Amino acid sequence: MREFSFERAGDAGQAATLAAGDTGAKFIAGGTNLLDLMKLEIETPSRLIDVTGTGLDRIEQTDAGGLRIGAMVRNTDLAADDRIRRDYGVLTRALVAGASGQLRNMATSGGNLLQRTRCPYFYDTNMACNKRSPGAGCAALDSGGFTRPLGVIGISDHCIATHPSDMAVAMRLLDAQVETLDAAGNSRSIPLEEFYLLPGDTPERETVLEPGEIITAVTLPAPIGGHQAYHKVRDRASYAFALVSVALVRQADGSGRVALGGVAPQPWRRAAADAELPNGAGAVMARLLDGARPTAQNAFKITLAERTLAAMLAEAEGN
Amino acid sequence: MTTDMTDQRSAPGADPGDRAAQMRSTVRFTVNGEMREIEIDNRTTLLDALREHLRLTGTKKGCDHGQCGACTVIVNGRRVNSCLTLAVMQDGHEIETIEGIGAPDALDPMQAAFVEHDGYQCGYCTPGQICSARAVLDEIAAGIPSHVTGDLSARIEITEDEIRERMSGNICRCGAYANMMTAILQVSRGAP
Numbered sequence A: 001m002r003e004f005s006f007e008r009a010g011d012a013g014q015a016a017t018l019a020a021g022d023t024g025a026k027f028i029a030g031g032t033n034l035l036d037l038m039k040l041e042i043e044t045p046s047r048l049i050d051v052t053g054t055g056l057d058r059i060e061q062t063d064a065g066g067l068r069i070g071a072m073v074r075n076t077d078l079a080a081d082d083r084i085r086r087d088y089g090v091l092t093r094a095l096v097a098g099a100s101g102q103l104r105n106m107a108t109s110g111g112n113l114l115q116r117t118r119c120p121y122f123y124d125t126n127m128a129c130n131k132r133s134p135g136a137g138c139a140a141l142d143s144g145g146f147t148r149p150l151g152v153i154g155i156s157d158h159c160i161a162t163h164p165s166d167m168a169v170a171m172r173l174l175d176a177q178v179e180t181l182d183a184a185g186n187s188r189s190i191p192l193e194e195f196y197l198l199p200g201d202t203p204e205r206e207t208v209l210e211p212g213e214i215i216t217a218v219t220l221p222a223p224i225g226g227h228q229a230y231h232k233v234r235d236r237a238s239y240a241f242a243l244v245s246v247a248l249v250r251q252a253d254g255s256g257r258v259a260l261g262g263v264a265p266q267p268w269r270r271a272a273a274d275a276e277l278p279n280g281a282g283a284v285m286a287r288l289l290d291g292a293r294p295t296a297q298n299a300f301k302i303t304l305a306e307r308t309l310a311a312m313l314a315e316a317e318g319n
Numbered sequence B: 001m002t003t004d005m006t007d008q009r010s011a012p013g014a015d016p017g018d019r020a021a022q023m024r025s026t027v028r029f030t031v032n033g034e035m036r037e038i039e040i041d042n043r044t045t046l047l048d049a050l051r052e053h054l055r056l057t058g059t060k061k062g063c064d065h066g067q068c069g070a071c072t073v074i075v076n077g078r079r080v081n082s083c084l085t086l087a088v089m090q091d092g093h094e095i096e097t098i099e100g101i102g103a104p105d106a107l108d109p110m111q112a113a114f115v116e117h118d119g120y121q122c123g124y125c126t127p128g129q130i131c132s133a134r135a136v137l138d139e140i141a142a143g144i145p146s147h148v149t150g151d152l153s154a155r156i157e158i159t160e161d162e163i164r165e166r167m168s169g170n171i172c173r174c175g176a177y178a179n180m181m182t183a184i185l186q187v188s189r190g191a192p
């Protein structure tokens, strides 16, 4: 790990001010992703700003009838919150499908959104990776690369990595917005739909956040009811990242929403696919995964996504 | 000295000595009920602070990347992976390690149950398993849901499935899982 100086920010404004103009500065929250990557020298900040003392650890009602989740709310607390369990069950389900009890006790809502890909070559500093070293090439796309866990849609010729978060898939389904603050005191609210960038030819740029801009909260609109479920398919029953995950809200009239994890560089959802929900899983996936470019190793994800949704719809109808 | 906002502004770090000083911090926290103060490189994880600075070697390092659970300790009442948190971030916190849970002549019920049922072979993962197992029972009692919890609005029952899922962050290379399950279930029933 490289050396770094360490400071504590007392509120979000101070954190943004401290980080302003310093490209070596990074915020640290739960630390569960950042420290992991610092040990491997994939992340090399010269300065860490601890944002856990910024007071952003509450879940409050919004005027619009939704919830405002502070960026420092720990994943365990978010999953266990009575209002989340009752009105946004898909979010609780997605959270508890991720990581382990110990990790969820540390991981925060802001840090979870910004966790980096689990592409094995991104983690292996001996291999070429455009996301880690722009222009270096992509070991996954080289012949013989191991692509089974990687993306099938939204990807580019420069990077086919997926975004690994479970929580973000449920938040995307629920039309969450990310609230931020910069050093000049400007705050903005970014729909999660616009928060993540597709890799294109700059896979190192992952979100629309500007340097030094801090996430203060994630807001959820008023509850939408319906049958809510999250189904994660992985290589072992617990404590593993998704091969494919499906988040679903289904209303009594058959309408609803679908979002996918494990297939794209961002939680994957399309309005045209949601509209097909009354017509079944095949119709939804035909729209949702239209334009997919799987490799021979990960083409199974297309079939798996459709079958997973079909099983979930059968269960929803049974209820 | 831990650099806080005021220190940072009054000492912009122009001279290299200042810069070197900024790479280290003094941290005060409570470990097993005792106030401890250590002067450390900012890079020191809580795990390394416990093992290398405070010589509390009960807590183990398996992977150092959050993947095995051997380093599990309790911070402010919650289990965490001590390898993935910085010691400097624990200033003012209360830390409990396996050494604080019980001693050979005064075992905690979970420790006694692990011994009684052979909940280990080599023992390397055991301190983390015991810290986690006690926390799992607390988490179920507090109503924190897990991946296998059925109805999110009902009281959570202690079942083998619940325990297995909640213990999945603690890997045992020797595969002593079945005996650990017996031990944890015994403690959950309040049996001695």
Ligand SMILES: Cc1cc2nc3c(=O)[nH]c(=O)nc-3n(C[C@H](O)[C@H](O)[C@H](O)COP(=O)(O)OP(=O)(O)OC[C@H]3O[C@@H](n4cnc5c(N)ncnc54)[C@H](O)[C@@H]3O)c2cc1C
Binding pocket: A026, A027, A028, A029, A030, A031, A032, A033, A034, A035, A036, A051, A071, A097, A098, A099, A100, A103, A106, A107, A108, A109, A110, A111, A112, A113, A114, A115, A164, A165, A166, A167, A213, A214, A215, A216, A239, A240, A241, A242, B065, B066, B067
């Ligand atoms: C073994 C293991 C298994 C895992 N399995 C899963 C899984 O199955 N599913 C899953 O979804 N996740 C999984 N995770 C990932 C875990 O969920 C993330 O590490 C965690 O959510 C990150 O949150 P954090 O608060 O610890 O972030 P940190 O590590 O503190 O930060 C992550 C990034 O976010 C930035 N950041 C943090 N807070 C803010 C803020 N408020 N504003 C701006 N920037 C900020 C940091 O600078 C850093 O770049 C796993 C992790 C491990 C180690």
Ligand code: SF4
Binding pocket: A117, A119, A120, A121, A122, A128, A129, A130, A131, A132, A137, A138, A139, A140, A141, A150, A158, A159, A160, A161, A203
């Ligand atoms: S897929 Fe993306 S993250 Fe993986 S090696 Fe290629 S460029 Fe790097």
Ligand code: FES
Binding pocket: B060, B061, B062, B063, B064, B065, B066, B067, B068, B069, B070, B071, B072, B081, B082, B083, B084
């Ligand atoms: S040493 Fe911390 S989880 Fe393995």
Ligand code: FES
Binding pocket: B119, B120, B121, B122, B123, B124, B125, B126, B171, B172, B173, B174, B175, B176
């Ligand atoms: S007893 Fe040997 S690793 Fe668990």
